[in-house]
Amino acid sequence: METKIYINESNYQNSSYNPLKQEETPRKLLWVDISHFSELWQFFICSLVVFLFFIPYGYLQEAIFAIKGFKPFGWYLTLVQFFSYSIFGLIESQFNKTKRRIPIILYLLLGLILLGSMGFSNASLGYLNYPTQVIFKCCKLIPVMIGGIIIQKKVYKLIDVLAASSMCIGLILFTLADNKVSPHFNLLGVILISLALFCDALIGNFQEKMMKKHNASNAEIVLYSYFIGFLYLLLILLVNGEFREGTEFCIQNPETYFYIFLFSLSGFFGVQAVLALIRTCGALVAVTVTTCRKAVTIIISFLLFSKPFTFQYVWAGVLIVLGIYLNVLGKTNFSNLKQIPVKVGKLFEKSRKRRKSPIIV
Template identity: 60%
Template sequence: MPIKMQKSNSEDIELLWYNISHFNQTIQFALCCIFIFIFYLAYGYLQEYIFALEGFKQYGWYLTLIQFLYYTIFGWIESKWRNSKRQIPLQTYYILAFLTVGTLGFSNSSLKYLNYPTQVIFKCCKLIPVMIGGIIIQKKQYKFIDYLASSCMCLGLIAFTLSDSQVSPNFNILGVIMISCALICDAVIGNAQEKAMKLYKAPNFEIIFYSYFIGVFYLLIGLSINGDILRGASFCYQFPIVYFQAFLFSVSGYLGVQVVLTLVRTCGALTAVTITTCRKAMSVVISFMFFKKPFTINYIWAGLLIVLGIYLNVLGKNNVNVIDIFKNIRHRGKKKTLLDIV
C-alpha cells in the first residue's frame, strides 16, 4: 500500500544525519518505520524496566527531568556540530516546550496508577486528539473512514480501561486523567511541530534542543515547588543505576524523536501517529511477554477493536472509500476481500 509523501520543496531529507533525499518515497517511508520500531520498542521496554524498580513509580516527574536534561545535552552537542542558527521564534518554543513537558511528564507519571499496557493503549489512540488538533490548528478536513477509525479506537479504549479496572489492583482513575492530559498535549504538539517545520524549515535537532532545553526550566520550577526534585534525587542516590538506565532510555527516545520528526516532515503528523501507534501495539505484546502482570481475555477483544481502527486509518490514507468496502463484503460472489481493495 503506497503512502503519500508530502512535498518538501527540494529540501534535503535527513534520517539520523544521513541524507535520504536520493531514495524514492517508498524507501524513505520504510526506513523511517524500521528505525521508529527499533528505537521506540527499546524505549518502551526501558521505561517499564525503570518503573519496575520498587519504590520508583512515584518519581515519574523526576525521571522526566532527567530525560529532558539528557535530551538537552544531546541537542546541544548536535547544534554545535551543525553550527546552525535558530530559525523558529522563541515564543513558539515556549509553547512547544510546555506541551512537551506535559506529554512526557504526564505519560511517565501515569505509570504510578496504571499498568504499562493500559498506558500504551491510551497512547495508541492519539489519532483522536490529533484529528481534533488538525481540524482546529491546521483547518484540516478528514474523511468518514477517519472518523470511523477513531470511533473504533474509542470503543476499544473504553473496553481496555474497564478490563484493567477489574483485574489490576493498582488501577486508579487519576492515571486515566493523567494519560489523557498527555494525549491532549501530544495531539497539539504534533500539529504545532508540523506547522512550524513547514513555515520556518527548521531542522529536527533545533526543535528537539530548544523544546527540551526550555522544558528543563519548567520542570525545575515545578519540581522545586512540590519538593519532588529532592525526594527523587535522594531515591536515585540510593540506586545510582537509575541514571544509567535513564541514559539508555533517553538515547533511544532521542533517536526515536529524530526519526519521528523526519516522518512528520515527509508524511505529516497523522501518518506519523499511525506508525507510532502500530509500534505501541507491539510494545503491549512485549510488555506481557517480559513483565508479570494480570491478564484477561477482554484485553484481546479491546485490542482488536483498536487494531481495526488503525487498519481503517491506513485504508483512509490510501483513499479507500469505506462504502466500497462494505459493497465488496456484500458481493462475495465476486471473490473480493478487503485486501483486494487496498
C-alpha cells in the same frame, strides 16, 4: 510516554507531494548517508532501526517504573529526560552549526505544551499498566476530533466517526479489563494519560505551523523546546520538593540514572530513525511502521514483565487497531492508493537494476 514525532498527514493527502520522487539533500540515518542504497533498502534499514531503538525504549520505560519505590517520581523522570534531550540536541546543533530561527516567545509556549504531553504521560505510569498507557497513546484521533468540532466547527466524514467510535469502545474495554485484573489500577492514571493526549493534539498543530513558517531544523526544535520545558519543570519540582526527593531516591538506587540515560538515548536515536523513514517513504508508511512497533512493544511487555492477563485485552486491542486502520484509510487519497503497487514495483525494479553490473563484450 513516547518521544514526540509529529507527522504532517496533509503531505500524503496532497497529490503533488511524492516522497518517492524527491531527491533533495542526501538522506541520512543517524547522520550516516544512506542515499547510495536503493529506496527499497532505505525503507528496510530505517524500519529496522526504528524497531531497534524504540523497542528497548519501551522496555526501559517500564523497567524504570518497575524499580521498587519509583512510581511517585514520574515527573522527576520527565525532568531528567528533558535535560538529556537538551544535551543531545545541543551536541547535534553544534555539529550541524544550527542557528535559531523561531522566536523565543513561541518556544516558551511550545515548551509548556510539550511538558504537559510528556510529563502527564510519564506520571500516568505510576497508576496504569504500561500496555494500557500505550493503547491510550495510539488514540490521538479522539482529542483531535473533539478539538476540531469544538474549536473549528469541523464536520467529519462517516469513516472518521467510525474510527473514533471504534477507538473509544476499545479504550473503554481495555480500561475495564485493567480495572478488573490489575490490583494497582487507579482512575487517576486514566485522567493523566487523557491530559497527555489533549496536549498531543495541541502540540502537533503548533509545532507543524512553526516549522513551516520559520523553516526550522529538527535540531533547533529539540534543543530549545526541551530545554525550556526542563526549566519550567525544574522550577516546579524545586518548589514542591519532588526534585530533592527524586534525586535522593536515584542516588540511593544509582541504576535508575543508568536506565534513564539509556531510555533517553534510545528515544533520541529512535526519533532520528523515524524522521529518516518519513523522508524516504513518506508519512503513511512511517505511521504504519510506528504503529506496528507499538503492537510489538505491548506483546513484549506482557512477555517480559509479570502482569495479569485477560483475553478482553485482545478484543479491545483489535477494536483499537481497527480504528487506526479506518483513520488511515479515511485520510488516504484512493486515487493514490492505486499507484502504490506501481511504486512498490518501481522500488523493486530499481533494486534489481542496481544489483546488475554492466556486461562488457
